[in-house]
Amino acid sequence: xxxxxxxxxxxxxxxxxxxxxxxxxxxxxxxxxxxxxxxxxxxxxxxxxxxxxxxxxxxxxxxxxxxxxxxxxxxxxxxxxxxxxxxxxxxxxxxxxxxxxxxxxxxxxxxxxxxxxxxxxxxxxxxxxxxxxxxxxxxxxxxxxxxxxxxxxxxxxxxxxxxxxxxxxxxxxxxxxxxxxxxxxxxxxxxxxxxxxxxxxxxxxxxxxxxxxxxxxxxxxxxxxxxxxxxxxxxxxxxxxxxxxxxxxxxxxxxxxxxxxxxxxxxxxxxxxxxxxxxxxxxxxxxxxxxxxxxxxxxxxxxxxxxxxxxxxxxxxxxxxxxxxxxxxxxxxxxxxxxxxxxxxxxxxxxxxxxxxxxxxxxxxxxxxxxxxxxxxxxxxxxxxxxxxxxxxxxxxxxxxxxxxxxxxxxxxxxxxxxxxxxxxxxxxxxxxxxxxxxxxxxxxxxxxxxxxxxxxxxxxxxxxxxxxxxxxxxxxxxxxxxxxxxxxxxxxxxxxxxxxxxxxxxxxxxxxxxxxxxxxxxxxxxxxxxxxxxxxxxxxxxxxxxxxxxxxxxxxxxxxxxxxxxxxxxxxxxxxxxxxxxxxxxxxxxxxxxxxxxxxxxx
Amino acid sequence: xxxxxxxxxxxxxxxxxxxxxxxxxxxxxxxxxxxxxxxxxxxxxxxxxxxxxxxxxxxxxxxxxxxxxxxxxxxxxxxxxxxxxxxxxxxxxxxxxxxxxxxxxxxxxxxxxxxxxxxxxxxxxxxxxxxxxxxxxxxxxxxxxxxxxxxxxxxxxxxxxxxxxxxxxxxxxxxxxxxxxxxxxxxxxxxxxxxxxxxxxxxxxxxxxxxxxxxxxxxxxxxxxxxxxxxxxxxxxxxx
Ligand SMILES: Cc1cc2nc3c(=O)[nH]c(=O)nc-3n(C[C@H](O)[C@H](O)[C@H](O)COP(=O)(O)OP(=O)(O)OC[C@H]3O[C@@H](n4cnc5c(N)ncnc54)[C@H](O)[C@@H]3O)c2cc1C
Ligand code: SF4
Ligand code: SF4
Ligand code: FES
Numbered sequence: 001x002x003x004x005x006x007x008x009x010x011x012x013x014x015x016x017x018x019x020x021x022x023x024x025x026x027x028x029x030x031x032x033x034x035x036x037x038x039x040x041x042x043x044x045x046x047x048x049x050x051x052x053x054x055x056x057x058x059x060x061x062x063x064x065x066x067x068x069x070x071x072x073x074x075x076x077x078x079x080x081x082x083x084x085x086x087x088x089x090x091x092x093x094x095x096x097x098x099x100x101x102x103x104x105x106x107x108x109x110x111x112x113x114x115x116x117x118x119x120x121x122x123x124x125x126x127x128x129x130x131x132x133x134x135x136x137x138x139x140x141x142x143x144x145x146x147x148x149x150x151x152x153x154x155x156x157x158x159x160x161x162x163x164x165x166x167x168x169x170x171x172x173x174x175x176x177x178x179x180x181x182x183x184x185x186x187x188x189x190x191x192x193x194x195x196x197x198x199x200x201x202x203x204x205x206x207x208x209x210x211x212x213x214x215x216x217x218x219x220x221x222x223x224x225x226x227x228x229x230x231x232x233x234x235x236x237x238x239x240x241x242x243x244x245x246x247x248x249x250x251x252x253x254x255x256x257x258x259x260x261x262x263x264x265x266x267x268x269x270x271x272x273x274x275x276x277x278x279x280x281x282x283x284x285x286x287x288x289x290x291x292x293x294x295x296x297x298x299x300x301x302x303x304x305x306x307x308x309x310x311x312x313x314x315x316x317x318x319x320x321x322x323x324x325x326x327x328x329x330x331x332x333x334x335x336x337x338x339x340x341x342x343x344x345x346x347x348x349x350x351x352x353x354x355x356x357x358x359x360x361x362x363x364x365x366x367x368x369x370x371x372x373x374x375x376x377x378x379x380x381x382x383x384x385x386x387x388x389x390x391x392x393x394x395x396x397x398x399x400x401x402x403x404x405x406x407x408x409x410x411x412x413x414x415x416x417x418x419x420x421x422x423x424x425x426x427x428x429x430x431x432x433x434x435x436x437x438x439x440x441x442x443x444x445x446x447x448x449x450x451x452x453x454x455x456x457x458x459x460x461x462x463x464x465x466x467x468x469x470x471x472x473x474x475x476x477x478x479x480x481x482x483x484x485x486x487x488x489x490x491x492x493x494x495x496x497x498x499x500x501x502x503x504x505x506x507x508x509x510x511x512x513x514x515x516x517x518x519x520x521x522x523x524x525x526x527x528x529x530x531x532x533x534x535x536x537x538x539x540x541x542x543x544x545x546x547x548x549x550x551x552x553x554x555x556x557x558x559x560x561x562x563x564x565x566x567x568x569x570x571x572x573x574x575x576x577x578x579x580x581x582x583x584x585x586x587x588x589x590x591x592x593x594x595x596x597x598x599x600x601x602x603x604x
Numbered sequence: 605x606x607x608x609x610x611x612x613x614x615x616x617x618x619x620x621x622x623x624x625x626x627x628x629x630x631x632x633x634x635x636x637x638x639x640x641x642x643x644x645x646x647x648x649x650x651x652x653x654x655x656x657x658x659x660x661x662x663x664x665x666x667x668x669x670x671x672x673x674x675x676x677x678x679x680x681x682x683x684x685x686x687x688x689x690x691x692x693x694x695x696x697x698x699x700x701x702x703x704x705x706x707x708x709x710x711x712x713x714x715x716x717x718x719x720x721x722x723x724x725x726x727x728x729x730x731x732x733x734x735x736x737x738x739x740x741x742x743x744x745x746x747x748x749x750x751x752x753x754x755x756x757x758x759x760x761x762x763x764x765x766x767x768x769x770x771x772x773x774x775x776x777x778x779x780x781x782x783x784x785x786x787x788x789x790x791x792x793x794x795x796x797x798x799x800x801x802x803x804x805x806x807x808x809x810x811x812x813x814x815x816x817x818x819x820x821x822x823x824x825x826x827x828x829x830x831x832x833x834x835x836x837x838x839x840x841x842x843x844x
Pocket of ligand 4: 662663664665666667668669670671672673683684685686
């Protein structure tokens with residue numbers, strides 16, 4: 001085969017990912033006139049932020065009295081007290097401003113009679129520290145993510161920003177280049193999917209915004225491209241992943257396929273039923289019922305199924321009833337849900353309930369960041385920022401979601417942390433004037449990207465492989481679902497560790513069938529699978545190590561939260577031999593200005 | 605035609621690898637129905653993962669919102685992830701890339717021209733007055749004017765089905781103009797003059813011959829023809 005083409009370019013900033021978080025960062029760096037490259041596996045508007053439905057939280061008080069401190073309290077409690085309260089304060093305090101800015105950029109929010117933005121109720125959102133339900137989530141019907149992603153993208157097309165932002169769509173990011181001595185990033189290596197070929201981006205700074213990664217579970221709400229490449233690039237570069245054991249299982253995935261039915265359905269008055277037609281959340285959350293936080297509702301559903309009250313021939317799911325909301329209301333406020341239920345399970349939800357089951361949805365953990373969205377190392381005593389490296393959105397962990405994220409807090413997270421990353425990155429470059437990593441004459445492509453180029457050459461020159469990629473992937477999804485799911489127990493998690501050893505061995509035998517350079521999606525899928533193996537590895541080992549139940553991490557063998565021993569974050573790394581190293585890092589319990597919310601038993 | 609588990613359907617798929625093939629050809633694959641309600645995308649995945657790793661197509665969200673997988677199935681443009689195999693009532697599905705778009709490989713087309721036309725209409729909110737300290741007010745009725753416009757997923761199904769788009773390489777096409785209307789009819793926008801200028805040409809709103817193909821092609825059930833007619837009216841209103 002012909003040699004692999006290598007191209008080199010220089011930018012001030014490289015942003016990996018063009019979802020909500022990446023675009024929010026690009027608006028800031030582009031707005032500061034920094035030459036910005038946005039590298040994405042898909043065209044920006046095809047990023048998975050587009051799928052978000054329900055809305056975005058902010059204490060705007062359009063429907064009833066509300067304050068950011070109430071929002072912060074709910075976020076701390078929802079996260080089962082393991083969130084970092086400085087980041088949580090920054091996050092909730094900046095929410096109203098963020099929404100107003102999105103409105104100014106044209107986001108088409110649903111409105112109320114007086115012309116202000118409509119706000120709906122969502123799980124875990126309360127007024128006055130748990131007293132009653134809050135209406136805090138602004139929404140664009142049930143297409144909030146679509147509206148937000150398009151608005152952010154549109155903003156980058158604005159004449160003030162467009163000249164500075166270059167999109168590299170359909171480029172697959174592969175490797176983070178680090179100056180090991182100075183421990184700072186110098187750029188990234190990507191694969192040009194359309195033409196084939198290596199593209200090296202050198203830059204002062206790198207911002208990760210690669211989104212979620214639950215494609216390693218059988219039922220999940222994620223897009224095909226959500227395979228955790230940001231985590232994997234960091235792990236390979238010796239950077240930790242924080243709290244990977246905290247994986248959110250959303251209560252209402254469509255039965256059998258996993259696609260999401262927004263919690264907004266319950267926010268608007270829908271509720272769950274078991275096979276006996278009982279509204280079973282009364283047992284698990286007597287005060288707020290179906291609007292308890294997601295970990296609580298998912299466990300409630302799993303209990304109903306375990307105790308034989310599941311629906312259907314296999315008694316393995318529940319029903320979500322919403323027909324009582326009325327045809328017109330559903331078509332106005334939840335039209336996307338109607339379409340999904342009708343298309344995927346043939347249910348007209350204005351008449352019949354939707355069959356649902358918990359579905360892998362979201363990662364509370366991620367690339368460790370501080371309140372400034374800088375990626376940090378743990379030096380044994382304190383968090384030390386890595387200069388020039390930032391992360392935002394779902395791939396990052398500040399941690400604003402603790403052990404369990406509340407609905408509608410993620411879209412907010414994308415914009416708040418995305419902007420924070422972009423703004424701080426711009427400030428660092430403009431004010432601190434770092435030297436550009438290595439003068440360009442010294443760049444010899446091979447020196448920096450030799451490992452990855454050789455690997456890709458190996459695929460092209462090698463055989464078609466003796467193990468099918470599909471077989472590993474299918475098995476991985478089943479075993480992760482079985483062993484590292486809503487309920488976890490020592491034997492099963494340990495069994496999964498062994499399984500992962502097997503998969504990693506088998507993965508070495510996977511080969512490339514399609515030897516073409518043009519739009520080789522098989523090559524991309526090989527890297528997707530490799531990434532999911534990295535992701536599964538840190539998730540599983542961190543879950544095995546955490547001997548307590550907290551937030552979304554629920555251990556049958558350690559059913560209680562243990563603040564004495566486990567009020568700490570997990571930092572996982574993978575060494576050269578593929579072995580996981582775990583360190584524990586204290587929770588930043590001190591907010592910026594507010595008093596600390598002390599851990600309490602979580603009742604909903 | 606009701607399909608049940610175990611039934612077989614043939615996918616006749618357009619194949620073209622520019623590095624190998626002198627000309628495109630069709631290849632038949634047998635897809636096994638594994639559950640009721642199987643989508644065309646599920647069938648493509650089954651082929652790619654179990655039979656032929658070289659088959660190439662785009663996909664991401666698998667729920668009809670990202671616009672990656674516009675293609676032509678038995679003569680109709682749509683997104684494969686929301687198209688039930690059984691709704692085609694056929695033993696054979698012929699699957700082609702979007703007509704009129706340059707082909708990169710198999711079902712993957714080049715969207716560059718499509719997006720460049722979208723950029724021409726300045727698809728972002730233009731404000732001349734400084735915004736207020738809070739959100740701008742907009743009545744629910746004014747907001748409702750955006751329904752049927754803001755939901756576009758930029759999948760290209762409409763433009764690719766439009767005979768005027770095939771005939772005139774400079775024609776902006778239904779998608780770009782629907783997106784222009786998205787802002788022209790937004791009461792918060794103050795950039796309509798520049799935007800209407802961009803579409804007021806023989807390659808813009810006046811090229812549309814109301815052939816209506818675009819409406820039946822849109823997987824989101826949007827109505828570009830109506831949007832274009834709205835723009836025409838708006839142009840005439842401002843001129844006279
Ligand atoms: C169905 C659904 C509904 C949801 N509803 C809500 C809601 O109502 N409210 C809420 O707050 N949150 C919601 N969420 C959560 C929220 O939408 C996500 O957490 C969030 O959108 C993630 O945004 P992001 O910018 O971090 O990543 P994404 O939008 O996923 O973007 C990731 C980016 O990384 C790029 N990328 C990935 N891999 C590579 C690679 N190898 N090379 C180059 N680029 C790569 C992708 O191309 C993409 O551009 C929902 C999530 C889902 C799945
Ligand atoms: S109605 Fe206009 S835009 Fe639509 S297909 Fe016909 S000519 Fe094209
Ligand atoms: S108008 Fe419809 S068919 Fe055209 S690009 Fe938008 S969503 Fe696709
Ligand atoms: S895969 Fe996103 S629209 Fe079909």
